[in-house]
Structure formats: C-alpha cells, structure tokens
Amino acid sequence: MQYELTSVRRCFLDEMARIESRWMEIFNSSSLQRDLDIAVQNCDDEFIARHVRGWIDDVATGESKIRSLRDRIDEI
Numbered sequence: 001m002q003y004e005l006t007s008v009r010r011c012f013l014d015e016m017a018r019i020e021s022r023w024m025e026i027f028n029s030s031s032l033q034r035d036l037d038i039a040v041q042n043c044d045d046e047f048i049a050r051h052v053r054g055w056i057d058d059v060a061t062g063e064s065k066i067r068s069l070r071d072r073i074d075e076i
Helices: 002-019 021-029 031-042 049-061 069-074
Strands: none
Touching: 002 021, 002 069, 021 031, 031 049, 031 069, 049 069
16 A cells, blocks of 8 residues: 555656646645654654654754655655
8 A cells, every 4th residue: 555655646746747836846845844744643653763763863963955754654
C-alpha cells in the first residue's frame, strides 16, 4: 500500500505541475509545514522514528537544503 500511495502521489504532483504551476509553487514552499505534520502523526511509529529524528536534527542545524521527511519515508 505504501508503494501505491507513493506512486499515486508522484503521478498527482506531476499532473498538478502540468496543469497549475502556481499550485506547485505554494506546495513546494510549504514543505516544512507538511513535514512537521508528518512528524507529529508518525512520532510513535517505531519504523519511521529514526527518519523523524534525522529530519529533526537536520532542521535544528538550520541547513537550507534538507531532504524532506516525506522523501525519507517514501524510500523505506
């Protein structure tokens, strides 16, 4: 199911980029907020916890280019 969700998510984002570029700008600019929501929803998941901790460490260092939590989870 996780694989299917990832595939559908990519397909959806590709289609939105094609038909509404402004929506993609807003979507991309809100990645930190989306990742925070994912972190809160999954903080008690033992399989995802290490990815959440890694993402938190990266955000805490203040780096400008960090890999999103969604990307880290999708690679599981």
